Amino acid sequence: MNRRVVVTGIGVVSPIGTGKAAFWQGLLAGRNGISDIDLFDVSEFPCRRGGQVRDFVPSQYLSAESISRMAPATQFTVAAARMAVEDSRLNGHMEPERTSVAMGTTNSEGAVLEKVAGIWAREGYEQIDPQLITRYPGHLIPAHVAMEFGAEGPIVTLPNACSAGNWAIGFGADLIKSDEADVVLAGGCDSLARNAFVGFNRAFAMAPEMCQPFDKNRKGLMHGEGAAVLVLESLDLAQRRGAHIYAEVAGVGVSCDTYHITGPDPTGKGAVVATMNALAASGLKPEDIDYVSAHGTGTKPNDKVETLATKKVFGDLAKRIPISSIKSMIGHSFGAASAIEAAAGALIIEEGMIPPTINYREPDPECDLDYVPNEARQHKVDALLSNAYAFGGNCAVLALRSMR
Amino acid sequence: MSKRVVITGLGIVSPVGTGREAFWTSLTNGRTGIRPITLFDTSQLACKTGGEISELDARAALPGIKTGMLYRTAQLSCVAAKLGLDDASIELNAETKPRIGVMIGNTLGVMQTYLEFCRTAITKGYIAASPMDFANSIHITAAGYISVLFGISNFNSVISSGELSGLDAIKYGASFIRNGNADMVIAGGVEAISLEIYLLNYLPKFLSGSTAGQREFCAPFGKGRNGFVLGEAGALVVLEDYEHAVARGARIYAEVRGFGAGFDGQAFFSSTPAAKGWARVTSLAIRRSGLSPEDIDYVSASANSSVAGDRAEADAIRNVFGSTTDRLHISAVKSMTGESLSASTGVQVCASALALHEGVIPPTINSEEQDSDCNIPLFSETREVKIKTALISAGTATGLAGALVLSTPQ
Numbered sequence: 001m002n003r004r005v006v007v008t009g010i011g012v013v014s015p016i017g018t019g020k021a022a023f024w025q026g027l028l029a030g031r032n033g034i035s036d037i038d039l040f041d042v043s044e045f046p047c048r049r050g051g052q053v054r055d056f057v058p059s060q061y062l063s064a065e066s067i068s069r070m071a072p073a074t075q076f077t078v079a080a081a082r083m084a085v086e087d088s089r090l091n092g093h094m095e096p097e098r099t100s101v102a103m104g105t106t107n108s109e110g111a112v113l114e115k116v117a118g119i120w121a122r123e124g125y126e127q128i129d130p131q132l133i134t135r136y137p138g139h140l141i142p143a144h145v146a147m148e149f150g151a152e153g154p155i156v157t158l159p160n161a162c163s164a165g166n167w168a169i170g171f172g173a174d175l176i177k178s179d180e181a182d183v184v185l186a187g188g189c190d191s192l193a194r195n196a197f198v199g200f201n202r203a204f205a206m207a208p209e210m211c212q213p214f215d216k217n218r219k220g221l222m223h224g225e226g227a228a229v230l231v232l233e234s235l236d237l238a239q240r241r242g243a244h245i246y247a248e249v250a251g252v253g254v255s256c257d258t259y260h261i262t263g264p265d266p267t268g269k270g271a272v273v274a275t276m277n278a279l280a281a282s283g284l285k286p287e288d289i290d291y292v293s294a295h296g297t298g299t300k301p302n303d304k305v306e307t308l309a310t311k312k313v314f315g316d317l318a319k320r321i322p323i324s325s326i327k328s329m330i331g332h333s334f335g336a337a338s339a340i341e342a343a344a345g346a347l348i349i350e351e352g353m354i355p356p357t358i359n360y361r362e363p364d365p366e367c368d369l370d371y372v373p374n375e376a377r378q379h380k381v382d383a384l385l386s387n388a389y390a391f392g393g394n395c396a397v398l399a400l401r402s403m404r
Numbered sequence: 405m406s407k408r409v410v411i412t413g414l415g416i417v418s419p420v421g422t423g424r425e426a427f428w429t430s431l432t433n434g435r436t437g438i439r440p441i442t443l444f445d446t447s448q449l450a451c452k453t454g455g456e457i458s459e460l461d462a463r464a465a466l467p468g469i470k471t472g473m474l475y476r477t478a479q480l481s482c483v484a485a486k487l488g489l490d491d492a493s494i495e496l497n498a499e500t501k502p503r504i505g506v507m508i509g510n511t512l513g514v515m516q517t518y519l520e521f522c523r524t525a526i527t528k529g530y531i532a533a534s535p536m537d538f539a540n541s542i543h544i545t546a547a548g549y550i551s552v553l554f555g556i557s558n559f560n561s562v563i564s565s566g567e568l569s570g571l572d573a574i575k576y577g578a579s580f581i582r583n584g585n586a587d588m589v590i591a592g593g594v595e596a597i598s599l600e601i602y603l604l605n606y607l608p609k610f611l612s613g614s615t616a617g618q619r620e621f622c623a624p625f626g627k628g629r630n631g632f633v634l635g636e637a638g639a640l641v642v643l644e645d646y647e648h649a650v651a652r653g654a655r656i657y658a659e660v661r662g663f664g665a666g667f668d669g670q671a672f673f674s675s676t677p678a679a680k681g682w683a684r685v686t687s688l689a690i691r692r693s694g695l696s697p698e699d700i701d702y703v704s705a706s707a708n709s710s711v712a713g714d715r716a717e718a719d720a721i722r723n724v725f726g727s728t729t730d731r732l733h734i735s736a737v738k739s740m741t742g743e744s745l746s747a748s749t750g751v752q753v754c755a756s757a758l759a760l761h762e763g764v765i766p767p768t769i770n771s772e773e774q775d776s777d778c779n780i781p782l783f784s785e786t787r788e789v790k791i792k793t794a795l796i797s798a799g800t801a802t803g804l805a806g807a808l809v810l811s812t813p814q
Binding site for chain 1: 448473501506511512515521526527529531534538539544545547548549551552554555556557559560561563564569572579599603604607609665666667668669673681803804806
């Protein structure tokens with residue numbers, strides 16, 4: 001049994017807009033979603049800007065009771081799931097036992113821990129509210145989604161940080177392929193974490209002003225937040241109910257570096273193998289790929305190694321394949337990042353438009369590919385790869401294909 | 405053509421012993437690993453005990469590997485992985501390393517390091533927080549360290565679903581072998597005790613003895629039980645392609661058969677496991693194994709001494725096995741190890757694989773006085789009996805339930 005898996009619904013919460021339409025318009029306009037963070041005190045950090053979600057109104061998607069039970073990453077995720085399910089017009093077609101949820105995250109409900117840490121540091125742990133601390137664990141995020149939509153199939157969290165979204169999509173696609181589910185709500189989330197400002201400022205890996213992937217003068221990543229949920233569905237069910245199909249999940253390839261717990265292997269080893277695995281899993285050849293959605297964090301090592309890995313896989317073709325990083329606009333939303341990029345990928349295939357890498361000013365001799373600088377481009381895309389790399393050397397690459 | 409997956413190595417670090425032999429000797433002698441907590445000060449808490457690993461020594465267990473940066477969860481991951489690889493007689497070399505994957509079931513692995521990192525930044529300013537400690541607050545490193553320190557490169561991943569995590573990890577890990585993407589996968593569950601995780605369970609009064617005046621004890625399915633005792637463990641197995649295992653003459657403990665998992669919204673809402681969803685996924689696991697309920701010999705219960713959870717599991721077992729329930733061997737190893745959350749199903753899988761391989765089933769201790777609400781057969785003395793199949797059952801207070809069937813290799 002090897003069933004095909006398609007994307008039939010998209011929900012996004014991002015720093016450039018909430019909802020598929022606002023997000024997509026923002027991407028094509030090259031909108032900068034980076035602003036001065038005011039969600040918490042960032043005054044002590046040298047770098048204090050990031051991709052804060054500004055237009056999200058929880059009550060548009062969630063009941064007051066749900067909001068009161070959910071920490072921020074969960075609110076983003078359930079809202080994105082609601083948008084995705086509405087977009088797919090699945091209501092009435094979801095059989096509870098055949099519906100699953102798989103979510104990626106980096107920090108679970110890190111915002112809860114940050115609040116707990118403050119209370120603990122100032123007043124002692126005796127003052128921690130049990131209702132607060134019990135909202136932390138990451139496996140509750142997909143459970144809240146399952147609650148909202150009555151899903152009774154397998155429910156998992158893949159806390160694989162910056163590649164978590166691709167892992168969740170891969171897990172979900174496997175469930176459908178192996179006939180364990182017909183519908184999987186798959187995606188990723190993270191809310192802004194003060195600890196990421198601490199960590200990346202200390203590691204000198206955060207940019208002060210803007211995110212400039214592949215630019216010679218790039219200064220680091222910008223931290224962002226958000227969520228994206230895709231409705232993954234068996235092709236059979238989608239066709240039977242006449243659903244709108246954005247794209248097919250052709251395959252996911254994973255691998256890992258063994259070089260360093262936080263940095264990439266300078267030879268791009270894990271990235272190359274994960275890309276080859278994604279191609280093999282999809283039955284696609286390098287020449288079939290029309291676009292690459294870059295991991296493109298804007299750090300010196302990532303963008304250099306990603307360029308190298310792309311050249312190793314695609315050889316002479318590499319310079320002819322457009323590759324762009326939407327992190328230039330929304331920052332790096334960690335557990336949400338590759339899910340948001342997958343949502344963008346499905347829209348790219350649908351619309352035949354490629355969002356740009358903004359803030360691109362000076363070419364870097366070590367990054368010499370076509371990064372779609374600053375302006376969106378019309379370009380027919382029948383197959384694309386979306387790269388994601390994480391701490392732990394973790395690499396996961398998603399292949400999406402047109403169903404046209 | 406989907407490949408068959410077998411267990412060829414057991415890597416276990418637990419409160420009842422480190423290494424397969426110590427672990428098994430304790431379980432089959434009904435020895436408890438629950439004792440007064442030493443990892444943090446319990447003087448201000450009503451609860452004082454836990455299933456703590458007293459002899460964890462990552463440096464000694466991992467010769468030639470730099471262990472200084474490993475936080476406790478990562479220590480358990482790495483030590484259990486090493487024990488598992490050694491038990492499976494797998495030599496790490498240029499040929500094997502790219503063919504081994506890592507799938508760690510873990511939910512709370514960085515709760516302690518994340519909180520500590522935040523507290524440092526809050527009390528001393530961000531400049532006092534170290535980048536290394538930041539890396540250790542990112543969850544994927546609980547699996548990533550195994551790849552980086554051992555050079556294992558097929559993939560690494562963490563999967564979180566509370567007590568179900570170990571089973572989810574084994575099921576998902578096995579799929580990489582079934583699809584031919586990996587020859588071997590280190591998979592199972594890991595969870596470490598810390599004051600932070602203790603508080604997560606103590607403040608909402610999930611722990612036995614967390615209400616003043618209550619007796620603090622661990623008695624799965626027992627009369628008067630009042631909550632669980634927190635434990636910790638690293639319990640990983642080496643999953644292997646059956647053909648690959650046979651070709652290299654590996655010892656095979658058990659074959660990985662069918663799996664079922666699901667979510668019960670009612671249980672999530674009421675924060676108590678529910679029998680209905682649990683029974684459904686248990687039946688699913690048996691059916692996906694190509695078996696009937698009467699084919700199951702042993703049930704490794706999830707029961708952890710919580711009032712509602714144990715009752716729901718007993719009801720689920722009755723519901724699935726009906727009149728054949730009374731011929732089942734059922735035991736809850738958490739009576740000896742405590743509730744090690746994400747590690748717990750890894751512990752149950754290790755114990756069940758040994759039960760299949762050795763023809764010995766560990767008992768449920770402390771439950772001589774059984775709760776009449778938990779109407780299933782228990783035993784308090786180790787049994788010597790040849791069995792062919794074991795079902796590992798798992799349920800959480802967050803609405804997740806699952807079951808995995810193991811059998812002797814066919």
